[in-house]
Each structure stands twice: as structure tokens, then as C-alpha cells.
Amino acid sequence: MTNGRDPARxxxxxxxxxxxxxxxxxRRTFLAGTxxxxxxxxxxxxxxxxxxxxxxxxxxxSGGATGNLGxxxxxxxxxxxxxxxxxxxxxxxxxVAINVGVYGSTEEMEAKIRAGNSGIDVVVPSNYAIExxxxxxxxxxxxYGKLPSFVKADWNARFMDQAFDKGNTVSIPKNWGTxxxxxxxxxxxxxxxTWKQFFDAAGTTYDGKAMIVDHQISSFGSAAxxxxxxxxxxxxxxxxxxxxxxxxxxPKLFAISSDVQPPLRALDTWLSIAWTGDGVQVGRDNEDARxxxxxxxxxxxxxxxxxxxxxxHRDAAYAFIDYITQPEQAAAETxxxxxxxxxxxxxxxxIDEVKNNPVIYPSADSLVALEYAVNATYNSPERAEAWARIxxxx
Amino acid sequence: MPRTSRVAQNDxxxxxxxxxxxxxxxxxxxxxxxxAPLIVLAIMSVGVRSPNGGYQPALTLEQFANLxxxxxxxxxxxxxxxxxxxxxxxxxxxxxxxxxxKVRGNWKLVLVALVxxxxxxxxxxxxxxxxxxxxxxxxxxxxxxVGFEDVQxxxxxFAVSLGIVxxxxxxxxxxxxxxxxxxxxxxxxxxxxxxxxxVATIRQIxxxxxAPGILSGIVLVFIPIMGEYLIPILLGGGKTYFLGNAxxxxxxxxxxxxxxxxxxxLFVIGMVVLVAGYLALSRRLVRAGRESSLL
Numbered sequence: 001m002t003n004g005r006d007p008a009r010x011x012x013x014x015x016x017x018x019x020x021x022x023x024x025x026x027r028r029t030f031l032a033g034t035x036x037x038x039x040x041x042x043x044x045x046x047x048x049x050x051x052x053x054x055x056x057x058x059x060x061x062s063g064g065a066t067g068n069l070g071x072x073x074x075x076x077x078x079x080x081x082x083x084x085x086x087x088x089x090x091x092x093x094x095x096v097a098i099n100v101g102v103y104g105s106t107e108e109m110e111a112k113i114r115a116g117n118s119g120i121d122v123v124v125p126s127n128y129a130i131e132x133x134x135x136x137x138x139x140x141x142x143x144y145g146k147l148p149s150f151v152k153a154d155w156n157a158r159f160m161d162q163a164f165d166k167g168n169t170v171s172i173p174k175n176w177g178t179x180x181x182x183x184x185x186x187x188x189x190x191x192x193x194t195w196k197q198f199f200d201a202a203g204t205t206y207d208g209k210a211m212i213v214d215h216q217i218s219s220f221g222s223a224a225x226x227x228x229x230x231x232x233x234x235x236x237x238x239x240x241x242x243x244x245x246x247x248x249x250x251p252k253l254f255a256i257s258s259d260v261q262p263p264l265r266a267l268d269t270w271l272s273i274a275w276t277g278d279g280v281q282v283g284r285d286n287e288d289a290r291x292x293x294x295x296x297x298x299x300x301x302x303x304x305x306x307x308x309x310x311x312x313h314r315d316a317a318y319a320f321i322d323y324i325t326q327p328e329q330a331a332a333e334t335x336x337x338x339x340x341x342x343x344x345x346x347x348x349x350x351i352d353e354v355k356n357n358p359v360i361y362p363s364a365d366s367l368v369a370l371e372y373a374v375n376a377t378y379n380s381p382e383r384a385e386a387w388a389r390i391x392x393x394x
Numbered sequence: 395m396p397r398t399s400r401v402a403q404n405d406x407x408x409x410x411x412x413x414x415x416x417x418x419x420x421x422x423x424x425x426x427x428x429x430a431p432l433i434v435l436a437i438m439s440v441g442v443r444s445p446n447g448g449y450q451p452a453l454t455l456e457q458f459a460n461l462x463x464x465x466x467x468x469x470x471x472x473x474x475x476x477x478x479x480x481x482x483x484x485x486x487x488x489x490x491x492x493x494x495x496k497v498r499g500n501w502k503l504v505l506v507a508l509v510x511x512x513x514x515x516x517x518x519x520x521x522x523x524x525x526x527x528x529x530x531x532x533x534x535x536x537x538x539x540v541g542f543e544d545v546q547x548x549x550x551x552f553a554v555s556l557g558i559v560x561x562x563x564x565x566x567x568x569x570x571x572x573x574x575x576x577x578x579x580x581x582x583x584x585x586x587x588x589x590x591x592x593v594a595t596i597r598q599i600x601x602x603x604x605a606p607g608i609l610s611g612i613v614l615v616f617i618p619i620m621g622e623y624l625i626p627i628l629l630g631g632g633k634t635y636f637l638g639n640a641x642x643x644x645x646x647x648x649x650x651x652x653x654x655x656x657x658x659x660l661f662v663i664g665m666v667v668l669v670a671g672y673l674a675l676s677r678r679l680v681r682a683g684r685e686s687s688l689l
Contacts, residue, residue: 107646114448114649132446208546214632216647255549255631268530268548379446384648385463391643392466392635 069096073316076101076109077124078303080277081174083336086329093323096316104258105215113138113308121311122320124174127164127302128217131375134170139306141169146318149326158364159302159342162372171304172325175339177276178362178370179218179299182260186288187270194296195226198271203249209270212246213258216387217373218299220246222273225297232377243386247393256391264289279359280338291359293366300370302342432662438655447649457656464657467640474551474636475619478558479566482615483608485559486566490607491600493567494574506571509564521557521628528553528629549631557629558619565618566611573607574600605679613672617665637661 075082079102087098103109106126110133112118123139133139144150150172152160165171181198188206192198199222202210212219221231223246229238250256254269260278263269265286274282279291305321307314323329330346335354340361341347347355354360377383439457444450493505512520526532528548537545547553577600585595601608623638632639637657644654 105646107649110447110649111646136444136446136448211631214627250633253631253633254546255633257627257632262525263529266530375446379649381443381648381650384650388640388643388648389463389466391632392464392470392640394466 069094069316069319070313071095072097072099073122073313073320074099074101074118074120075122075124075320076103076112076118076120077122077174078103081124081303081333081337081339083332086324086332086336089329090320090323094316094319096313096319098320110138116310118308118310119312120308121313121317123306123308124303125306126373127162127304128373128375128378130164130171130304130306132379133306134165137309139170140309140311142172142307143318146315147172147322147325149322154327154343154345156342156344156347158367162302164372164375165304171306172321173342174303174305175334175337175341176300176302177339178293178367179222179273179275179301180279180291180293181271182264182274182279182282182289182291183271184264184267184286184288185290187267192271193292193294195222195294195298196296198273198294199223199226199245199249202271203252206270207252208254209268210252211254211260211263211269211272212256213260213273213275214256214391215258216383217377218275219256219273220383220387220390221373221377222294222298225294228296231297231299231371232374234376234380234383236382239382239386243390246390250390250393276339276360277337280357283359293362293370295366295369297369297371300367300372302372435655435658435662438652439659441652441655443648443650443652447651449651449655452652457653458660460653461656461660464637464640467635467637470635471620471622471637474554474558474634475616475622478555478562478619479612479616481555481559482562482566483612486563486570486611487608489563490567490570490574491596494571494577495579509567513564517561518624520561521625524553524557524560525628528556548629549633551630551634553629554626554634557625558622561625562615562619565614569610569614570604570607573604573610577603603683606676606683609672609676609679613669617668620661620665 073096075098077100082100087100091097101112101120103112106129109120109123109125110129113120113123113133114136125133130139152168155173159173159176160168181192181195183192187209188201190201190205192201198210202212212222217231220242224233224238224242225231227238227241227245229235229242233239233242254263257263260272260274261282264272264274264278264282272278274291276291279289282289283291305325307317307321311317324333325343327343327345327349330341330343331349334341334346334350338354338360341350347361438449440453440455441449442452442454442456489509493502493509497505525548528534530548532547534545534547581599581603582595585599590598621638622636623642626632626634626636626639641654641657641661644650644657648654
């Protein structure tokens with residue numbers, strides 16, 4: 001087990017391709033396209049693995065990974081993000097069954113834990129939400145005493161100790177990714193390597209064939225970058241300019257939707273704002289599909305493990321995070337979900353097809369211009385209203 | 395006779411408290427599932443958004459003043475709801491008329507069942523099916539074969555209307571069908587005997603007598619369209635923005651619960667007014683119908 005990689009986990013490239021085909025819907029797109037929260041509830045209710053999420057653990061928990069962890073853990077995460085093999089291995093190791101609750105956005109996870117008494121133990125939000133969640137006491141400070149396997153030196157500095165969580169006091173990265181440009185090179189013949197080119201082309205050459213996602217941070221932010229501003233701009237003049245540009249562009253777009261993949265596969269759209277996973281999955285199935293990290297900047301994001309402040313199964317939560325962030329498990333998770341990992345030891349364990357895939361692991365140079373979305377952007381009422389006006393415009 | 399016996403029963407000792415006990419479950423149900431959520435909504439609507447999203451207690455009408463920023467989705471929704479209800483009516487009336495008055499026996503049963511059967515499949519799945527049909531590999535490709543290149547159907551106002559009419563049509567057909575079924579055919583025969591043509595008979599006899607059914611159909615269709623959320627997203631590509639979408643965005647994207655609550659409160663009040671108007675009008679129609687049949 002410690003020697004080399006677990007054979008059960010190793011997959012040949014053909015199998016990864018097959019899995020990618022099976023998982024047509026990427027993270028974020030899953031529920032955004034299917035009725036948001038109501039869909040989440042309905043799906044959670046249908047999924048065999050997620051029974052009563054509020055079911056109290058029968059056995060009392062008593063601290064430490066070696067103690068009695070109870071029999072349940074409620075995980076709020078993204079669609080197709082976890083390897084079932086890894087989750088099952090945790091269950092057989094500890095006796096803790098994992099109820100996976102699937103959410104289409106960080107905002108949906110927040111709606112659940114902010115309402116309180118959600119029963120959720122571990123949440124996997126994106127970077128920009130974390131500061132606000134800490135301020136409002138929704139997640140707790142991590143007790144590293146209960147995470148004995150965590151070795152900080154194994155982790156890539158680009159993704160640790162960031163402004164949204166100095167010292168990683170509340171969060172440990174799950175996977176990270178970029179917000180980039182996906183296009184079909186059979187239709188889009190000139191190079192589209194910057195957000196400026198993307199938005200220019202979307203309104204002219206590719207009238208009716210371009211799409212932006214239904215997410216204020218990613219779409220408004222990328223448009224701001226195209227105009228030479230920061231992804232995180234909340235300057236009124238700059239926001240007004242971005243709003244005017246997007247309002248004028250909107251009638252020429254195919255859609256404002258986070259369901260990126262179906263139209264890109266069907267060639268309803270030729271170019272689209274997309275997230276890493278969309279790029280990987282559409283790219284594996286379509287020879288001419290490309291995914292680029294824009295040269296003029298854009299969004300870099302991290303989803304991180306956090307522990308809900310009112311977690312009913314706290315010890316199980318720590319045992320789970322301790323287990324799943326170890327290089328072996330992290331590598332298995334990464335080979336399943338095909339988003340890059342922040343743990344360098346995990347990355348080293350990956351099969352070459354994943355490790356050397358430039359869509360999954362873009363060059364360090366291409367990440368330099370990218371920014372993390374910050375709490376102020378996420379919570380700016382002015383940006384939210386600007387985005388609402390764009391969406392309401394004719 | 396029944397009235398006196400009821401009065402006598404009510405006079406028996408202990409009857410009142412037993413009646414109260416019997417009403418209790420219904421009362422609790424209403425309080426728990428109707429009144430309580432509305433109170434929560436009302437309380438939130440006078441609050442403010444906490445700096446990191448959600449609700450912070452306050453006592454302000456600020457959110458209601460901000461409602462002016464949602465006039466576009468409101469007028470969008472009203473206009474599209476009215477238009478699509480009207481289209482539903484235009485399509486549904488001939489269908490209901492044929493089912494009720496032209497088809498007989500087992501055929502009627504089969505055809506009415508066919509109107510209802512789509513309801514057995516999830517609304518979401520039926521709407522997704524339309525996405526495939528209207529997308530580039532669906533109808534537009536067929537149109538391409540006959541010379542109409544590059545027709546975009548998906549994510550247009552047309553697609554939104556199509557989805558709405560398709561999904562809500564049975565809700566219009568069924569009440570009209572029921573009211574036409576009950577229609578006393580001797581009126582139509584009399585109308586024909588007195589020299590009225592088919593169009594005059596429909597206009598002067600059938601339509602007035604079917605009016606309560608038409609009115610129920612209009613309300614049954616109009617109200618859910620006002621709250622429509624999925625169809626504009628799936629078939630409109632998020633470019634047609636309904637009140638339902640504005641609400642969902644306020645709660646989920648902006649996490650501005652107080653503003654969302656104020657918008658929802660306005661919406662609830664609007665719908666209550668609408669239903670009250672419907673009840674008053676339908677009562678008058680029924681009374682008018684009864685009087686005219688007495689004549």
C-alpha cells in the first residue's frame with residue numbers, strides 16, 4: 001500500500017476517456033441547468049447513497065481518528081467530484097458511511113449551511129466564499145491536531161496560504177481549476193487566446209454561437225479582464241463600462257447558461273466561457289475542441305474542504321479530510337474528477353495522461369496573470385445588481 | 395329538514411369542542427404550511443442583507459423601495475404570461491370543443507387520457523426533450539435540408555413560448571372540456587332550430603356557457619406561468635428573464651434574502667388579488683348562467 005500505487009486505483013487512458021464520456025455534465029453545470037436548489041433536494045432524495053441527511057449517528061463520537069467516529073458523515077460537494085472507490089475505502093476503513101449531497105454552486109451550498117441545522121459536516125466551497133463564511137461563523141477553525149497526516153511541505157505554495165485563508169486555518173484544497181475559453185477549432189479558425197479576443201469575436205464573427213456562463217464572478221469578471229480591468233473590479237465606472245459591453249453583447253449570445261457542455265458538443269455554440277472540467281471532457285470526446293487559459297488574465301479558483309461550525313459528526317469530518325487529502329487518495333480523486341490537485345505529492349503519483357495534460361495542468365507561466373475572486377466581489381451588491389440588470393435586459 | 399337536524403346536532407353539549415378538535419389538523423396544516431412561511435417571508439422582507447449575504451434583522455421598507463429595479467422582469471413576465479395564456483386558450487378551445495362535443499364513447503376516454511399522459515413524465519425531462527428537438531441537431535437541421543440554413547430556434551422567445559404552451563396546455567384543455575361536457579345540448583339544438591349558424595351558436599351559446607371553465611383555465615395557466623423559472627433557463631438560454639428567475643438569482647446568486655422576500659411578497663400579493671378577482675368574476679358568471687338557464 002505504501003509501496004507504489006494501489007492497482008485497483010490505476011486506470012488506463014482508455015478507461016479515463018470512457019469515464020469522461022459518461023460524465024457529460026461537469027461541476028457547476030449540473031444543477032444550474034436543472035432547477036437549482038429544488039433539483040438538488042430532489043436528486044439528493046433520490047440518490048441511494050444519501051438517506052436522511054439529518055440522521056444522528058447511533059454511536060457517540062469520542063475524538064481522534066482512532067476513536068469512535070460514529071457511522072455517518074454528510075458531505076456537501078460538487079457533481080462528479082469524488083471517486084466512489086475512495087469514498088468506499090474510507091467507509092470500509094472507518095465504518096463511517098458518507099452521504100454525498102451534490103450542489104451546482106457554492107451559493108447553493110451556502111444557502112443550505114446559512115439556514116442552519118443542515119446536518120452537513122464537510123463543505124467544499126470555492127475560495128471566494130470562505131472569508132464571509134468565517135466572518136459569519138458558518139465554518140470552524142480547523143483543528144490540525146485531528147489531521148495528523150497533513151504535511152504542509154507536500155503542498156504547492158501557489159494554492160496554499162492565500163489571502164482568503166491565511167495559514168489555511170479553515171480550509172484545505174480539494175482541487176483547483178481555471179475559468180477559460182473553450183472552442184471548437186473546426187469552426188473558430190482564428191486564434192482566441194485572450195478575453196478581449198473572446199468578447200470581440202462573440203459579438204461579431206460568432207453572432208449567436210458564443211456563450212457565457214450564468215455566474216457573476218466568472219462572466220462579469222472575465223468581461224472586466226477583457227476591458228483591461230481586474231477580475232475583481234468593484235469600481236463604479238469600470239463596472240458601468242463592463243455592464244454596457246455585456247448588455248450590448250447579450251442579444252448576440254447563444255445563451256447565458258452554466259450548462260456549458262451540451263451546446264458545445266452539439267455545435268450549438270462554437271466558443272464558450274468554460275471551467276477546466278468542461279475543457280477536459282469536451283476535449284477528450286472532440287478532436288477539434290480546445291481549452292485555453294486566457295493570456296490577459298481571468299479566474300483561478302480552488303475548492304477546499306471546510307468543516308461546518310454546526311457539524312453533527314465532527315470527528316468523522318476530520319477523519320475524512322485527513323484521509324482524502326493524503327497523496328494516494330488525492331491522486332485517485334484527481335484521476336477521477338480530472339481537475340488539478342494542489343498537493344505536489346499527489347500530482348507526482350498521477351498517470352502521465354492526466355499529469356501531462358496541459359488542459360488539466362496548465363503551465364505555471366499561464367497562471368501568472370490569473371486572479372482569485374475575492375469575498376468583496378462575491379458579496380458586492382453593486383456587482384450582483386449589475387449582473388441582474390444584464391440578465392434582465394432585452 | 396336537513397337544516398333543522400343540523401341545528402339540533404349543534405345544540406348537543408360537547409359538540410363544539412369536538413368540532414374544534416376535528417378542525418385542528420386542518421388548522422395546523424394551514425398555519426404550518428401556509429401562514430408560517432408567509433410570516434417568515436414578511437419578516438425577512440423588512441430586513442437587510444447581511445454584509446456576507448443572507449438576512450439581518452431590521453425594520454425598513456428599503457427592499458420594497460428597491461423593487462423598482464425589478465420592473466423589467468415584472469413587465470416581461472406579465473406580458474409573456476398574458477400572451478402565452480392567450481395562445482393556450484386559442485389552441486385549447488378547439489381541442490376541448492372537439493373532445494367534449496364531437497367525439498363519442500371510448501374514443502373520448504382515449505383522447506382525454508392522451509391529453510393527460512404527458513403529465514406522467516417529469517416536466518424537466520419533457521422540457522429537456524424540447525432542447526434536443528430545437529437545438530442545432532434537431533429541427534434546424536431538417537430545415538437546413540429544405541433550404542433554410544442557420545435557423546436558430548433554441549434560446550429564442552419562440553422556444554420559450556413553445557415550451558410554455560406545450561407544458562401548460564392540458565391545464566387549459568381540461569377545465570374547458572369539463573364545462574363543455576356539462577353543457578346542455580338542447581341549447582345548441584334550439585339555437586340551430588332558430589336559424590343560428592355554427593359560428594353564431596358557438597359565440598352566443600357555447601362560449602358564454604363555457605365561460606366558467608375558460609376562466610378557470612386562464613387562472614390555472616396564468617399563475618404558474620407567472621412563477622415560471624425553468625423554461626426560460628432551458629429553452630430561453632437565460633436570455634428571457636422572468637420574475638421567477640429574478641427571485642432565484644436573488645436568493646441563490648446574490649444571496650439577498652430580504653430583497654428576494656420583498657419581491658416574493660409583492661408576487662404573492664399580486665396573485666392573491668388575481669385569484670380574488672377570479673373568484674368574484676366566476677361567481678358572477680355562474681349566477682348569470684343559472685339565471686339565463688332559468689329563463
